[in-house]
Amino acid sequence: MHRRLSGTCAGARRGWPAPVRPGSRQRRVHLCGACVEACGTGALQRTRLPPWDLRATVAGACLAGSGIVCASCREVCPAQxxxxxxxxxxxxxxDALRCTGCGACVGVCPASAISLAGMEEACA
Structure with a gap:
């Protein structure tokens, strides 16, 4: 039987922004660990490794690069x-070292200039 977290996740209660899960514009996930603590089956475990190795990359279609004032991606980035x-x-x-690969910036880019790529590709 699954136990439900009461109320909202601990990250939300602390006021942390919820990053968007990669590939989804609807679901939000906090990486606070409250789900690990609430899981009675042991199916979830803490790890020091990031949950995925994706990082945001910016293509040439970026509006700011064309002289148009835009900072939509910066405004939603929980990792700044x-x-x-x-x-x-x-x-x-x-900054690939600060980026968590959450994907929050992808959906808000009006020019679709941001995508997620593997860490190796993003740092190249």
Whole structure:
């Protein structure tokens, strides 16, 4: 039998933004560990490794890179891994070491210039 977490997840109660699960615009997931503590079956375990090795990458279609003021991706990034030069003076850039690969930035980009790639590809 499954135990339900009472109320919202511990991360939500702490006011942490919920990153979007990769490949989904509807579900949200916190990486706070409350689900591990609530799971009575042992099916979930804590790990120090990130849950996936995806990182955000910015393509040439970035509006800020074309001189259009846009910072939608930066505003939703829970890890604050995205930098956008002020005044549309250059494309957004992602700090791959800070990026968690949550995908929150992908769906909000009006130019569809952000995608998720494996860590090796994103850092290349």
């Amino acid at each position: 891994a995205i930098r956008v030069p002020p005044g549309g003076r250059g494309a957004a850039s992602v």
